[in-house]
Amino acid sequence: MAAAIQLLIFLLFCSTQALLVISVTDGGDAAVLRSLKDNWENSPPNWNSDDPCGSQWDGVGCSGSRVTSLGLSSMNLKGSLSGDIGGLSELRSLDLSFNDGLTGSLTTQIGSLKKLNLLILAGCSFSGTIPDEIGDLAQLTFLALNSNNFSGNIPPSLGKLTELYWLDLSDNQIRGSLPVSTDSQPGLDLLLKAKHFHFNKNQLTGPISEQLFNSSMVLIHILLDGNQITGNIPESITLVQNLEVLRLDRNKLTGPVPSKINSLAKLSELHLANNDLKGAVPDLTGMSSLNYVDLSNNDFDLSEPPKWFSTIDSLTTLVMENGNLQGSLPAELFSFPELQQVKLKGNLLNGTLKMGTGISPQLQLVDLQNNKIASVELGSGYNNALILVGNPVCNGGLSTTNFCQLQQVTKKPYSTSLAKCGTCPNGQRASPATCECAFPYAGNLFFRAPSFRDVTNASVFGKLENDLWVKLGLNPGSVYLENPHFNSDDYLQVYMALIPSSGKYFSRLDIQKFGFYLTNQTFKPPAGFGPYYFIADVPVFQGTEGTKLGIAAIVGIAIGSCILLLALAAMAIYAIRQKKRAEQAIELNKPFASWAPSGKDSGGAPILKGARWFSYDELKKCTNNFSDTNEIGSGGYGK
Template sequence: MACLHRRLRLLLVGIVFCGVLLLRVDAAGAASEAGALLAAKAALSDPAGALSRWRARSSGWFCRWPHVSCAWNSISTAAVAGLDLSGLSLGGGFPVALCTLRSLRDLNLSSNEFVGPLPACLASLPALARLDLSSNSFSGEVPVAYGGGFPSLAVLNLAQNFISGAFPGFLANITALQELLLAYNSFSPSPLPDNLGDLSALRVLFLASCSLNGHIPASIGKLKNLVNLDLSTNKLSGEIPTSIGNLSSLVQLELYTNQLSGRIPAGFGGLEKLRFMDMSSNHLSGEIPEDVFTAPSLESVHLFVNNLTGRLPATLVKAPNLVELMIFTNQIEGPFPPEFGKNCPLVVLDSSDNRMSGPIPATLCASGKLEQLMLLDNKFEDAIPAELGKCRSLARVRLQNNRLSGPVPPEFWALPGVYLLELGGNALSGNVDAAIGGASNLSRLVLSENRFTGVLPTELGNLTNMKFFLASNNSFYGTMPPSLTNLSELLRLDLSNNSLSGEIPHNMGQLEKLELLDLSNNHLNGSIPAELLGLTGLGALDLSYNELSGELHVLRQNTALNDLNLSYNKLTGTVPFFFNIIQYQNSFLGNPGLCYGLCSSHGNSSSNRHARMLMFASIIAVSAVVMLMSVFWFTYNYRSYKRRAAEVESENSSWVITAFHKVEFSERDIVNSLTEDNVIGEGGAGKVYKAVVSPKGGTLAVKKLWPNGTESKRIDTFESEVATLSRIRHKNIVKLFCCLTNDVSRLLVYEFMPNGSLGDLLHSAKAAILDWPMRYKIAVNAAEGLCYLHHDCVPAIIHRDVKSNNILLDDDFSAKVADFGVARPIRDRPAAMSVIAGSCGYIAPEYAYTLYVTEKSDVYSFGVVILELVTGMSPMAPEIAGKDLVEWACTNVEQSGPESVLDQKLAAQFQDEMCKVLNIALLCVKKFPNHRPSMRCVVKMLLEIKGEYKPKACKVAEAPPS
C-alpha cells in the first residue's frame, strides 16, 4: 500500500511538472505573439487611436484585442490567425514585425495610408492564405520573392496603390491563387504572361488600369473556375480570343476601354452563368454574333463606342434576363427585332448614334420596368407607340433627331417619373396635351424642330421642376400662357420660330434663375416688360422679328446682357448710351423709330424734349464721373507719393538678405526696382514688381507685402511663405530665391514668370493662345506640384488657396504653383483653422462649414481649376449667375451630357480627351472629401490620358437617374 501511495505521489508530481512546463511554453508563445503586435503598433502612425487598446500590460489577453483573431495549435497555444486593420487611417511603412506571426492566415491592411515598398518577408509565412494591401500608397516593384513563395496563398489584393515596374508575370507561379487583384497601379507597359492559364484555381482576375499591352493570351481559356475577368482600361490589342468561350464559370467579363479589334467571337451563348459583359470603347467591328444573347443569365451588355455593323441578331428577343443594353455610337443598321422587350425585364436601352430604322417596338416596356430609353440620332420612324404612354417607370427619354411622326400619345405627355423628355428634330405633330401637367418630375423638355401646333397649355405651369423648355421651330400659336411664370427653376426658355402672338407676360420677373430667353420670330406685340429686363442673371435675350413697341428706358435696369437682340420690331426712342458699343452693334437693327444720341424731330415734340432731357442728364452724369475720377486720381497719386517717400526713407535703413538659392544680385538691385513703372500685379498680400537686375541675375519678380494691417497678420503671411518655399525644390513650384527684410518692409524675390497667371490668360482676350494640348500640359504640371506638397513633403503642406491666378506660366507655358501665404503644414489630421482662407468659387464645402482643412480641400480647389481649363469659364462667370462653376458644370453634364460644358473655342478633335479630363475634375469636386481622389491619383489619371485624339463626339454611358 505504501508503495502504491509513493507511485501515486510520483505520478502527481510529474503531471504538475508537465503542466507547469506547458504553461511556460504557452506564456512564452503568447508573449512572442503579443510582442509582435505591439512592435507593429509602435511602427505605425495611428492618428485615430484605433489600436489604443493594444497595451503591454494586457498582452496575455491579446486575442481579445480589437481587430485580432486567434487560433490554437496542437499544444493549446494561442496564436494570431487573422488581423483586420482595414480602414483605420493607419500610416507609415509596412510593420515588418507582422512577418514573425507564423500562424497568420488572413492579413487585411486595405484602405489605409501605408507607404514605401511592399514587404517581401510575407512570402515566407507558411499559413498565409489571404493578403489584402489594397487602397494604400505602397510603391516600388512587386518583390520577386512573391513568385516563389506563398505556399498557401489564395487571395492577393494589391489594387489601388502606386506599384511600378514591369507587370509581375511571375505571380502566375502561385498556383494556389483563387483571387488576383492588381488593378489601378502604375506598371510600365507590359503584356500578360502566356502561362496565365496555369492558375487553374483562379476565380477572380482583376487587372484593370495596369498599363497592359499586347494580346490577351489564349491560355486564359483554361481558367474554368474563373468567375470575374476584368482587363478593362488597358491598351490590349488584337482580337478577343475564342477560348474565352470556354470559361464555363464566368459571371462578369470586363474588357472595356482597350484597343481590341476584329469581330466579337462566337461562343458566348454557352456561358450559362454570364451576367455582365462589357466590351465598350474598343475598335471591334463586324456584326454582333447570333449566340451572344442566348446566354441564359445575361443581364447587362455594353458594346458602345465601337465600329459594329449589321443588324441586331434576332436572338435578342430570347434573352430572358436582359436588363441593360447599351450599344450607342456604332454603325448598326435596321430595326429592332419584333417584340423586343416582351420577354425580358428591360430597364435601360441606349442605341443612340447608329443607323437604325423602323418603328420603336411597342413591347419595350412590356415588363413595366423600363427607366431609360435613349434612341437619339438614328432613323427611327412612324409614331411613338401608345403602349409607352403606360410605362410609368420611365425616367429618361431621348428620341431626338430621328424620323418619328404623328401625334404624341396623350398618356406619354403625363408620365409622372420622367425628368428628361427630348423629342426634338423629328416630324411629330399635333398639340401638347394638357395632360403634361401631370409630369410633375419633368426637368428638361425639348420639342424643337418638329411640326407641333396649337396653343401651349396652361398646365405647363404645373411643372415646377422645369429647368429647360425648348420648343423652337414649330407652329405653336396663341398667347404665351401666363402660367409659365410659375416655373421658378427655369434656366432656359426658347419658343423662337413659332406663331405666338399677344404680349409677353408682365410677371416674367418671377423667373429669377432665367439665363436665356429666346422669343424671336413670332408675332408678339406690346412693350417689353420692365420686370423681365430687371433679371440680373439673364445673359441672353432675343426678341427679334416680332411686333414689340415702346421705348427702351427699361434697359437701364439690366446691364448684364451679353447677348441681346431686339432687331426688327417697332421700338422707338433713344438707345441707352451704355448699349452704344460694338458688342451691341447688331442688337437694334430694323427699328426705324430708334435712334442713338439725340433723336431728330418727327413731329413729336414731347418725345424730343424727353430725348434731350435724357441726353443732358447723360452728359451731366458723365461729367460728374470724370470729375470724381480726377479727384480720386489726384488723391491717389498724392498718397502714393507720400507713401513712396516713406518707403524710400525706410529703404535707406539696412537690409538683411536671406538666400535660399545661389543669387547673382545685391539687395540694392532689388530695392531700386520698386517703382510704380515696374508694377506687374497687386493682390491681397502685397504688390508685385518686375526687377531686371543684371545679365547674370536676369529678370525676377519681387513681392512687397503690404505694410498696413496688423503686424501679426503681416508677419504670419511672410513667415508662412518663407517657411514653405525655402525648403521646397520642385520644377512645378515657383522658386523663392531669397527674402529681404528691414525694420518696416518685407520683400520676397521669386523667379519671373513671363506669361503671368493662368487665370489672367485664360479669362482674357488672350485665351485663344491656350489651345487644348497647352491646357492639358498646364493641368498636369500644376497637379504634379500639388502632389509633391501633399505626398512628398514631411510634414505634408496644404496650399489652402489653389486657384488659376496662383498658377503661373513660364516662357514655355509650363505651370508652377505659387503664392504660399496661407499654406500650412499638416501633422495632425484634419487641421483646424481660425479663419477661412481661399477664394470664392474654389473653397471646398467642408472647409467653409467646419474650418477643418485636409489635402482633399486642395483637391477640390484644383478640380475647379480643371473645370476652368475644360470649360473656359471662370468660377463666378456672369453666364452662370446664381451658381458657381461646379454646380453649373454638374447640372449641365447630368442634363445635357459632357459635351455641353466644353469650351467651344477649342478644336473639336480634342473632345474625347477633354471629356476624360472633365471626368477627373468632377471626381475632384465631389461633395464629400473621402469621395475625392488624392493628388497622387489625380496625377496618375491625368498621365493615363495619352495624345490619341479621336474625332468622335463626346459620348458617355448613360447613368441611371439618382
C-alpha cells in the same frame, strides 16, 4: 564518405520541399500569367517571380493555388490578349478596362473560361468581331465591351447567356440588326434576367423585331441611340413594364410612336429625337415618373400643344424642337416644381406667351426661337434665360431687350472650389481638402440619361462628389469635378479627378480598385444621374511602385540562403574528412617510414649511397667462421 553523400542528398531533398511549399500557384496558372506578361508592355513591376499567388502579384486574385480573378484596370498595358488566357480555368472575373494599348482581336479562347462571371474590357482598343464563343460563358452576369473598335454583327450566341444582368456593347462599330431567336439559333429575346441593353453609338441597321421584347423581361435601360436603325418602334417595347430609360434618338425610325407608350408607368427618360417618326404627337398622359422628354426633329402631324404639357408635373426638361406645334403654350407648364428647361424652338407657336405667376424656381431656360409669338406676359419672379429671337415680338418694343438676343448671360457650370489653392506642377492636381498637389486618377464620367439639365447646381454636383469619395473609400475632399456639360451625344460629360489623401501617388492596387468600381457599377451615382460609363486617363505611377517583394518571396529567399549555407558547410566537412582519409592511406603505403627516428624520415625507401668493400676477416667474424646456421637457403626456392 557514404555519410557525407547521404547528408547532401538530405539537404537537396529539404531544399526541394521548401521550394514546393513556397510555390503556392498552380503550375498551369502560373505559366499562363507568365505568358501574358511576356505579351504585354507595362505589366505591374512586381510580376517578377514564378509564384503569382504566393508573391501576391498586383491584380491577381487567388483561391488556394488557383487564379480566380485578374483585375488590371488602368495599368497602361500594351499588346494583345493571347489565347493562353483560356488556360485560367478557375477564373471568375476578368477586368482589363481602360488599357487603350490593348489591341487586336478578342481571342476565341475566351470561351474556355467556363466559370467567368464578369468580363470587363471597356475602354480598350480591341477590334474585329465579337467571338461567338462568348456565348459559352454560361455563368456570365456582367459583359462590358463598350468603347472599343469591335465590328461585325452581334453574335446570336449571346442569347445563351441567360444569367446576364448587364450587356454593354456601346461605342463600337458593330453593324447589322439585333438578333432574335429562331428554331436554329438563340437571340437577345432570351435574356430574361438582363436589366441593361446598351447598344448605343454603333452602326446598327435594319428594323427592331417585334420578337425582341416581351413581358417576361426585366429591362430598365434600353439604349439604342446613335445608330442607323430603320422601321417602326415595335409595339412590344410597351410590354417591358420595368423600363426606366428609353433612348431611340439619332436613328432612322419611321411610323407612329406605339399608342400604348404611356403604359410604361416607370419610365423617367424618353428620347425619340432626330428620327423620321410620323403621325400624332405621342400621348404621354399618366406617365407620372417622366422627367425628361425629347421629341425633336421628327415629322409629327401639325397639332396644338398636347394636354400632357399641362399635367406631367414631374418634368424637369421638355424638348420638342421643330415639332410642328402651333397655338399657345399653357401657363401650367411653367409651374411644374422641378422644371429646369423648356426648348421648343422652330415651331409655329403663336399668340401671347403667358408664363403665369407660379413659375418654377428651378427654371433656367426657355428657348422659343423661331416661332410666331406676338406678345409676352412674363408675370413676376422669372429672371433667367428666355430666348425669343425670330419671333414677331422681337420686331417691336422688346427688340432691345435680352429676350431678343442670342448671347444672354448664362451661369458658369459647376466646378469644385480650389479658391484657396495655388497652382500645381504639370500633371498634378490640388486636393480640394488640403490644397496639396498630387498625381490624380482622372478621366471623364458620361451620364447617358440624366433627369436634369442644370449644370450649375452646386447641391447636385456636391452630392456626386460626396458619393464618389464615400463609395471609393477616399477621404472627404478628395474628389475634384470640372466643366459638366451636355456633349454632342446629349450625354452629361463631367471631368473627374480623384486625389490621393496622402503622398503624391495612388498605389496600383488603389487604381485597379477605382477602375473596377467605375466599370462594374459598384459605384452608384446619386438619383437623377442615370446610367453612366467612365473613360480613364492614363495614370501616373510612382517610379518605384510595386518593386517591393512579397512576404512569400522574402521567406523563400531566406530559406534558400540557409539551405545554401548548410550545403557549403556540408561540402567543407566532406572535404576535410576526405583529406584525412587520404593522409591515412598515404601512411599505410610507406613501408620504410620506421627506418628513421620519428619526424626525420620522409617514409620513402632507404637510399644506398654506393657499395662497401668487406675484408675476409670481417666476413669470417660476422658468419661465425662460415657456420651453416647462417645459411638462408640455396637453389631457386631457397632450399
